[in-house]
Amino acid sequence: ASGPLALVNPNNGVVQRAVDIKIGGDPIVIDNLVYVGDLNGTVYVLSSDGTILKKNEMGGKGISGINYWNKSVVISTYDGYIHMLNKESLNIEDSFYLGTSSSVVFGKLEVKGKYLSLLSSRNRLYVFSL
Numbered sequence: 001a002s003g004p005l006a007l008v009n010p011n012n013g014v015v016q017r018a019v020d021i022k023i024g025g026d027p028i029v030i031d032n033l034v035y036v037g038d039l040n041g042t043v044y045v046l047s048s049d050g051t052i053l054k055k056n057e058m059g060g061k062g063i064s065g066i067n068y069w070n071k072s073v074v075i076s077t078y079d080g081y082i083h084m085l086n087k088e089s090l091n092i093e094d095s096f097y098l099g100t101s102s103s104v105v106f107g108k109l110e111v112k113g114k115y116l117s118l119l120s121s122r123n124r125l126y127v128f129s130l
Contacts, residue, residue: 005036016052024063026108030073030087032053037075043090050058056090058083067109070130076109076118082126083130096125 027036034046039062061078072084
């Protein structure tokens with residue numbers, strides 16, 4: 001998904017508000033807050049009405065995926081990193097480098113119980129466990 005984020009009323013399909021964020025992956029919702037990353041490497045927390053409550057300009061390449069795992073917001077980046085962020089502060093708690101900047105994560109970060117998995121552009125499957 002790439003382009004401005006549109007908040008749509010699920011009852012009638014009408015766009016309630018557009019937010020000028022060029023999203024780099026599917027947003028997630030945690031505790032009624034929307035977490036999304038953009039193509040410039042910034043992670044945002046939005047209220048349900050689209051108000052930007054917090055952001056962290058991570059620098060580097062864009063955010064390719066975002067999910068929630070082990071009480072952290074987990075993001076993947078186009079320069080081959082996996083970062084675990086504190087969900088309140090958005091500060092980096094831990095990072096993992098996939099070994100090369102060509103190990104871009106284009107797919108969705110998948111969470112199943114205690115596992116986090118992702119497939120890199122080099123067809124390498126990474127599985128993290130608690």
